[in-house]
Amino acid sequence: MLSIFRPTLRKSGLFNGFTDWHCHILPGVDDGFADIHDSLTALKIYEELGIREVWLTPHIMEDYANGPENLKARYEELCNEWHGNVRLQLAAEHMLDGIFAQLLEKGEVMPIGHDRQHLLVETSYFNPPVEFHGILKDIMAAGYHPLLAHPERYVYMDEDDYEELHDMGVRFQLNLPSLAGMYGDHAMKKAKMLVKKDMYHTVGTDLHRLRALETLLEEKAPRCTLPQGI
Numbered sequence: 432m433l434s435i436f437r438p439t440l441r442k443s444g445l446f447n448g449f450t451d452w453h454c455h456i457l458p459g460v461d462d463g464f465a466d467i468h469d470s471l472t473a474l475k476i477y478e479e480l481g482i483r484e485v486w487l488t489p490h491i492m493e494d495y496a497n498g499p500e501n502l503k504a505r506y507e508e509l510c511n512e513w514h515g516n517v518r519l520q521l522a523a524e525h526m527l528d529g530i531f532a533q534l535l536e537k538g539e540v541m542p543i544g545h546d547r548q549h550l551l552v553e554t555s556y557f558n559p560p561v562e563f564h565g566i567l568k569d570i571m572a573a574g575y576h577p578l579l580a581h582p583e584r585y586v587y588m589d590e591d592d593y594e595e596l597h598d599m600g601v602r603f604q605l606n607l608p609s610l611a612g613m614y615g616d617h618a619m620k621k622a623k624m625l626v627k628k629d630m631y632h633t634v635g636t637d638l639h640r641l642r643a644l645e646t647l648l649e650e651k652a653p654r655c656t657l658p659q660g661i
Contacts, residue, residue, distance in 0.1 A: 437651045437652050437654065438651075439648060439649050439650065439651060439652065440607075440611070440647060440648050440649075440650055440651070440652050441480070441648035441649065443652035444481075445652055445653075445657070446477075446480035446481050446482050447480070447481035448481060448482075448483050449480070449481065449482045449483060450482070450483060450484040450485070450486070450634075450660050451477070451482060451484070451485045451486065451634075451635050451636050451638075452486050452488075452543070452551075452604055452633035452634060452635040452660065452661075453486065453488050453524065453551065453580055453581075453604055453606070453633075453636065453637050454485060454486070454487060454488060454635060454636050454637060454638040455487075455488070455489060455490070455637070455638060455639045456470050456473055456474065456485065456487055456638060457470070457487040457489050457502070457505055457506060457509060457521070458470045458509065459505065460489045460490075460495070460497055460501070460502060460505055461489045461490040461495045461497065462490070462495075463489065463638070463639045463640075464639070464640070467508070467509060467512060469641045470509060471509075471512060471513060473644055474513055474517055474519075475515060476644060476648075477517050478515045478516055478517050480648075482517055483517065483518065484517065484518040484519075484520060485517055485519055486520045486543055486635070487506065487509075487519060487520065487521050487522070488522050488523055488524040488543065488551055488635075489502055489523055489524065490523070490524050491523045491524070491525050491526065491534065491540070491541065492526035492528055492530070493526070493528050493529060493530055498539055499539060499541055502521065502523065502541065503521065506519070506521040520543075522541050522542060522543035522544075522551060523540070523541035523543075523551065524551050524553055524580055525540060525541075525550060525552045525553070526552075526553055526554070527552055527553070527554050527560040527563070527566050528560065531566065532566070535569060535570065535573055540575075543578060543661075544578075544661050548574070548575060548576055549575060549576045549577075549578045549602065549661055550570055550575040550576070550577055550578060551578045551580055551604065552570070552577055552578065552579060552580065553579070553581070554585060556584055556585055556586060557586055557587060558587055559585075559587055564599070567596075567599060567601055568599075576601075576602055576661075577600075577601045577602065578601075578602045578603070578604055578632065578633065579596065579601055579602065579603050579604065580604050580606075580635075580637070581604065581605070581606040581609065581637060582596075582603050582604075582621075582625065583605070583606070583609045583618045583619075583621040583622040583625060584606065584609065584614055584618050586617070588621075590624065593628075593630060597630050602632040602633075602661065603625065603630055603631045603632060604631070604632065604633045604634070604635055605622060605625070605626070605631040605633070605634045605635070605657070605658070606618075606622075606634075606635060606637045607634055607635065607636050607637075607647065608637065608643075608647055608650075609621075609622040610622050610623065610626070610653045610655075611647060611650035611651070611653075612650075613646070613647065613650070623655070626653075626655045626657070627655070629658075631657075631658045632658055632660070632661050633658060633660050633661055634658060634660075
């Protein structure tokens with residue numbers, strides 16, 4: 432007899448072969464994981480779930496004095512401690528703030544994807560940056576595809592905004608907790624709309640805490656098909 436109930440994400444099999452394109456598991460560098468032991472515990476859970484690859488995407492922004500050198504050093508420390516089968520990759524989540532243009536010009540950004548041709552970027556949840564479209568065009572002129580983190584969470588964006596950005600060539604990264612309703616109904620509804628329109632390119636957890644992972648895994652699995660990645 433077929434069950435009419437959706438399984439939890441933990442039991443759904445969704446994570447078998449999954450790539451997490453956005454997380455803050457790299458410890459001690461931003462508002463994400465603080466302790467390497469918690470990072471290793473999360474990675475062990477990932478391995479049990481069947482996750483294949485994780486992109487560690489710490490913040491690069493005015494609030495955190497991160498740069499490629501210190502993030503690579505911390506990444507090497509984590510890699511030296513991790514002995515599992517989940518492949519670790521390093522990139523960053525770049526805030527489009529007052530220092531971004533300078534970092535882009537100096538080449539001090541950390542692209543994502545095996546071809547290193549995408550740049551994971553974010554904005555304030557409430558307001559777009561000044562000259563938002565101009566910044567995105569500068570990213571493209573520098574040879575990168577902008578990959579906009581969790582667009583469903585930006586309260587200032589509506590369906591027309593998403594269509595315009597998509598037509599510009601901006602690519603979208605879905606936060607899986609958005610589909611589970613963990614950021615509220617508004618983000619969930621927009622996430623479902625963007626999934627239905629097939630506008631996402633990658634999926635990530637945006638994981639900041641071990642406890643949040645346990646909460647996410649007990650949420651119901653989505654009924655929709657998720658994108659496979661860039």
